[in-house]
Amino acid sequence: MANLSHFMIPADNVDRARHFYAALLGWKIEPVQPAPDSMGIAAMQYHDITTGAARPGTLSTGGLYKRHLNEPILDFVEVKDLDFVLSKVEGLGGKVTMPKTAIPGVGQTAMVLDSEGNLIGLWTPIKK
Incomplete structure (x- = not known):
């Protein structure tokens, strides 16, 4: 059975959203240092999110990035x-x-x- 494994949150203002989620939920949100072949990660202003320790029944990783269209929060299924x-x-x-x-x-x-x-x-x- 395929499980949800990652989520991504688009933001109009990445710094503002980073502050909101860190202050509200205590999430660790760190900018990703892009590699040369990273598919535009720098332009996305992509940040990794850690919501806490992984444990059964929880999803503990995600991403925060600069919104490009009118996209919703996106869940990824492995x-x-x-x-x-x-x-x-x-x-x-x-x-x-x-x-x-x-x-x-x-x-x-x-x-x-x-x-x-x-x-x-x-x-x-x-x-x-």
Whole structure:
């Protein structure tokens, strides 16, 4: 069964949002130092979020980034076979909105709209 594994929060003002979540919920929010092949992380003003210690029944990692469109909070589901999952999307009434894309050092990701128009991220980590 695929589990939610990561969330991303878009923000019009990343510093303001960082302060809000850190002060309100005590989250640790640190800027990511982009690598040369990091898919525009610097322009995104991407920050890693740690919500606390991982434990059963909780999601403990996320990201905060500069909003580019009118995107909602985005949840990512870890899947074992990204190609297989993507091959089923349209037949189930969904739409692939971002094809499979490599994230250097992390894995592969894609984004889909579900049958109700909700955006969901899918990803497969690099096999270790």
